[in-house]
Amino acid sequence: MKQSKAATTATAVKYTFKALGLILVFGTIGILLWRVFTAGNPKDMENLSVNEALVEAWNKAESEGRELTIYTPVMPDGSQITSVLGKNYSYFAVTHNVFIEEAHQVQVLFRYNNSTIRHLKEDYDLPEMPSRSDELYDVTLVVAYDLTPSDATDNDGNHSESVRFERFHATDSVADKKNLYNYRRFTFDGIDMNDPESPVLAVYVDIYYNEDVNYDKDAYGTIPIYDYAAERTPYKLSGDDKKNLIK
Numbered sequence: 001m002k003q004s005k006a007a008t009t010a011t012a013v014k015y016t017f018k019a020l021g022l023i024l025v026f027g028t029i030g031i032l033l034w035r036v037f038t039a040g041n042p043k044d045m046e047n048l049s050v051n052e053a054l055v056e057a058w059n060k061a062e063s064e065g066r067e068l069t070i071y072t073p074v075m076p077d078g079s080q081i082t083s084v085l086g087k088n089y090s091y092f093a094v095t096h097n098v099f100i101e102e103a104h105q106v107q108v109l110f111r112y113n114n115s116t117i118r119h120l121k122e123d124y125d126l127p128e129m130p131s132r133s134d135e136l137y138d139v140t141l142v143v144a145y146d147l148t149p150s151d152a153t154d155n156d157g158n159h160s161e162s163v164r165f166e167r168f169h170a171t172d173s174v175a176d177k178k179n180l181y182n183y184r185r186f187t188f189d190g191i192d193m194n195d196p197e198s199p200v201l202a203v204y205v206d207i208y209y210n211e212d213v214n215y216d217k218d219a220y221g222t223i224p225i226y227d228y229a230a231e232r233t234p235y236k237l238s239g240d241d242k243k244n245l246i247k
Helices: 005-038 052-063 114-124 238-247
Strands: 070-074 090-099 105-113 137-146 163-171 172-177 180-189 200-208 221-227 230-234
Touching: 005 114, 052 238, 070 221, 090 200, 090 221, 105 114, 105 137, 105 200, 137 180, 163 180
Parallel strands: none
Antiparallel strands: 070 090, 070 230, 090 105, 105 180, 137 163, 137 200, 172 180, 200 221
């Protein structure tokens, strides 16, 4: 017995909605998987940036038959993103950083999403959307030095008279982008992690909007990347790192 026209239409509508539902579900899964598999750092940006200070330290270590002391601190909460709710939550991230002790150098891979640029426009009430290719942010390192290394009871950051803060500007930077993300790899020189007179307590990445840089004001975003009590993950030089060092 043939179905009525209304029944046939209802069946067609039912299967259409079912198909659309499946497309929506699998499409969402596909987008999530795509973001997961493409969210990694650009490969070249994970290689060390090479400058004279690093080459000199490398050559000295090679001549003495030892390896450079290179590591990444493991922060207590396991994250390196801005996390001030209501202000700059997840605006910025440090996705890779290394401390190279003999070179007195720190290298930081800084990342922000295109959505962060939209927040910048809103936060500063800008007349138009900035380009992702613009240098939008002033990124510096702030190092906290212990002025009383013989007294460990004042290392909690609540004793300003026992801590000295020094700001370091990058000596080199490299830019790249991947999908929704924008990357800057910064090299900071002149940071001695082993001065017995004033050991390092903490290191922070400070971010300011380039059109509103005032170091007397709170930063637009701050990310801690080193704590004196943090564990350290050794960094092993890659083949590309070694090729770049001996060029």
